[in-house]
Amino acid sequence: MSLFSEILQFVFTGLTIGSIYSMVGLGFNIIYNATTIINLAQGEFVMFGGLIMVFLTVVLKFPLFVGFPLTVIVVMAIGAVFERFAIHPLRNASLLTLIIVTIAASILFRGIAMFIWGKDPYSLPPFTPGSPVMIGGAVIMLQTFWVLGTTLAIVVLTTLFFGKTIVGKAMSACSFNPMAASLMGIHVRKMILISFALSAGLGAVAGIVITPMSLMDYDRGPMLAVKGFCAAVLGGLGVGYGVVLGGFIVGLLESLTAGLIHSGFKDAVALVILLFILCFKPSGIFGSEEVSKIKKF
């Protein structure tokens, strides 16, 4: 294998994991846009997505096109229940308290998942059977295209949602100033509930498309949340396309580091990026300093 095709291989791997980080980052974004809460249980939504999909399609033998939406709906319900029972009752709590609550939720979710599925990783068959494609000497699994395509679709949809629709703008108004938002007739509590459900659904989609490639187990959440968070901060929290590019950058650097230097450094890459960005440009690459000055954090 030539160096070129080797690097090409790393790039494709990087883009694939980068997509997942992007989707996790976008999940952060949705809840952040509605509440300024950083939901650290975001990785668990991904985990639930993968494992529930396994249960529905492998154990219950549902076809893909039934299992996929059903899984998303179930995880959205988990997100909504989480908001109703853990976030909603604490309406007057500080932001930091709420973020700590999401950490507690992530531990609880992991416990529940371990209780149900045990500690073993599970796999899914790829969506489209067939042999991998060769491009420039690099081997690309067909599932990669599913992952990239899904990410693209989700990026477009969330960008349109927050940038073009009145509901998306209303949702962002809820985080910026809940009092003024309710004076516009926006039902703030309902918006927050919707944001948690949407974000959970997005996490589920990420979990479903990645499980055929990288397996899924109960403990996958925290690392995904950390990487997705890096992606979000790197690109600029609240900025849709920024988060996605951030995800790809983290994914690429991680994959190139693992391939060209040492795979042991892989997980450190994201954290080093996070440190640098927080030191030198806390608003992120694409976050506008103007907006970040106006926002609470």
Added chain:
Amino acid sequence: MLEVRRLNSFYAAVQALKNVSISVKKGDIITIIGANGAGKTTLLKTISGLILEHDGNILYEGKSLSGLLPGEIVALGICLVPEGRQIFGHLSVLDNLKLGAYLYYDRRHKDEIRENMEKVYAIFPILKNRRRQLSGTLSGGEQQMLAIGRAMMSRPKLMMMDEPSMGLAPLMVREIFRVIQELHHDGTTILLVEQNARAALKMGVFGYVLETGEIVLQGDTKILLEDEKVKHAYLGK
């Protein structure tokens, strides 16, 4: 139009309003003056449905507002221009105005929304020039204009304003008061809360003086302007 009867309102455990009764007739400009912490903002927030802990009656066109959500109250035609403007600084001027029309924002009302927006632009031409600008970067006076414009977008019959002149340059204060008069002229009923007592009383027809949560004085604004106590405490004479 609006009838507040023996209202008691609570902020956490503190009683902020005691036995407050006010009455607003259609087409009036009603002025409420009072010092900081007298309960003016609490009164407006309670009417808007933002403060739920209260007893007494708030009647709007004969219907009780108790238990209604802020959105339902806006839909009835009561809107509040909150103290400190509270615009959505991360959104453009245009988006702020659109959110003002949130409750009826759909394809069916497209023409009406455009019409209302033109009305806002006619009163505040500067907002039209700045419609693409991030609203958090507007000056204080422009933000106040946007807050009023955003409230106009909700098609109010009764507009409540909480200290619209606060923190503005004298020239801008005059401009804002001119706009209030214009809105009133166009048929909007106004409930104005101000610390700038003289200007506010000059504009209104009837006024209330709120002190530590209680109405201590009420009457025609002409009479209030001549009242010795009012002069001494609020007009600086």
